[in-house]
Amino acid sequence: MAVVPGFVELPLFYEGFLNFLDRLLQPSTLVRIVVEGLGKAAIYFIIAVGLTLVFGLMGVLNFAHGAFAMIGAYLGGILMVVAISAGSGPIARIALFVAVAAVVMAAMTAFGALVETKLVRPIYDRTPMYQILLTFGIGLILEELARIVATFQGIQPEPTWSAAAGTIPGAFQNPIGIIQETLGVNVRAFYLFAAAGGVLVATAVWLFLTRTLYGLYIRAGSEDPEMVEALGVDVRRAFTVVFGLGTGLAALGGVFLMWDPTWGPSVLLNIDVLLYAFVVVVIGGLGSFKGTIVAALVVGLADSFTTWLFHTGIVTFPGLPEVTVFLLLVITLVVKPQGLYGVEEVGGH
């Protein structure tokens, strides 16, 4: 067989590939990728689900979503830092985290409702582009305000605010004991915690959509807003509730990001989170709840798999996870222009 210079010989490549498969299919590797992927997927889902609900009902692509998540991360951080004395045990910290998450979500839901009534409501009758522009402007303003407040308090706005990230219980930063003993892999316990949180949130949102009156309005409104209005439902109030809820969910995602080892509270979350949320929402199909869950799983697992590739030195390109995530978006749109579960002709011209 002629050897083409510059190319790996076929047998060599084949051997390398087998070697790679062998490493990938070790149970320890698989467990690591799956647990980490589930944790990441859960956080991506919590962030993206609000975006998809808002779009599904109102047709508004909310570009302030990332800023809401960033504010959630900062608020959660402030409350945690204030509430925790250094000696709190892990159980107390987790309990506090849940309480803080609830408080932040409630506060931001109210804030989101306020933004919707005062700013977004006047421009529903215009083309979708103006809603994109308006929410993007709101996001920029919030980012700068966060920067001012953080600088004023002597906190570095970039990279990350370590004090808030430091409120994580030690047990979460450590590898999961059982898995480490049996398989010898290091998976942070935080990812399991995040995955549990994601399942809870998904269940709660699903129950809200299917078992409550407002959930009914939202599902019906996504199908045919004019008809819902004709039947006497106050759609404007439904819009406010959904926008508020979306904001609250974004902030909740931000509170989870506060403990995430790769993110942490910083003003950079605004754009970074926004872009990731868009990837998840668009891959899943705009306005589709089921699609968002599937897309979050795809993106989360792809993220953890590429992270593993980079960490083990199989691929030496540091930007691999990000490139993969955005490539997934592009490929999905090329193959399925409406996303995985998207409705034909939603969000088009």
Add this chain to the structure above:
Amino acid sequence: MAISPRVPRDLDRERGRPLRTDGGDSAVSEEPETDAPDGRETTTERAGDATSSSADGDHWLRQYARDHVAHGLVVAVFALYPFIYSSMAGLPRVDLMVATVDFGAFFDAFMPAMTFVIAMLFLGLFAMSFDFISGYTGYLSFGHAAFYGVGAYTIILIANGDVPVLPAETPFVVTMVLGGLLAFALALAIGLVSFRLTGVYFAMITLGVAQVIYELVRNWDYVAANPQEGPTHQGSTPEIGIPFVDSLSVSIGRLAGTEFENVLGLGIDLSATEVSYWAIGLIVLLCYFAMQRIIHSPFGRVMIAIRENEERARAIGYNVFWYKMVAFGFSGFFAGIAGALFAGFRGNASPDETFYFLHTADALIVTIVGGIGTLAGPLFGSVFFEWLEDILSSEQGGLAPFLRDLVGESIVINSVIDGRAPLYLGIVFVLFVLFVPNGLLGSVRDRIGGTVSKQLPSVLDRYRR
């Protein structure tokens, strides 16, 4: 998501159709910036215009000159700005019985400094190219920064000798056009997969492609030793002018640019920054007229038809896909030129200032502030944008140092004013979206009932008598 750049206007209703259907016959006559889709012929009385009825030789030339009065005025203001700025900022302190007023410091604080005025030019060109595609065909290009980045990186990589075949001494003008052509090719490649989609999905796929390119460039050590910081221009200083003719070229750059001392014996010294400003301004002007020419050609009319009603344009028989592709290519080309000018003047290009999504967002903001679908509007939007940046940063005589001299150090100045341009810009932007959706130029046009250059001569005539 059909984007119509203007809220429906009474003009359209009065015409009963939003589109001129003469297939762009009027593009034969040189008509400056009219983008109004209705293309309404102005019915203003041309009193005092004796040549309009006579058919003497310079008739069309005078008409042409009349049509370009507005352009001439804008270009003149831009061309004379360095002199105005240096004379205003050089004013002495004046003792007015009551207090001393330092006029020079005051103007220095409130007038944009030269580096910011140059930034207006590349940002303006970039935003115009963004408007060219987004404002005229209605397809939001959220990945526009990729073309800017390609233009910027191309000239630096060629100048550093990192590109095979092309020598590092290739003239800047040539590499600039090459960067533009590369951006053109990239736009066609992106358009090939993107133009099957519309609305939000089109915006998202362009954003996705641009982010992929951004992440690749940011981590690729071929482009620079530290790719996160971006490459630095290490070749000879870029020159704008006729390639290989030294007497007809000037170098650009803050430090290494050409300086002229005692021009024509008038005792005027021109600094490197001012020379670069005129050289870059000339390129931007050429690009603007090229884009305007395309908009007013039959091709541009079809672009507007696509924006207004794509299905109808297709039904009439235009192959809209190729029209969109070529329009996107042109748009990418001019964005690439803007990036090349930026990198040539600055001498470096970081991925965060070229390829990143926020850079597209800047173009989007100035396009909205200036008026989407007006082509010239984004330039005025970027004037506003950079002016605000200048006032609120202490890089070159902004508001903060001025106030510090006035009232002393204070926490308020440091936290609320110094370097806080994005905050106020965001607020202004939101107010514009809510209350002035047509932007600066769009609102002016709505008010005077046509494009500025169409209406200005008759206004001037009124004052002449």
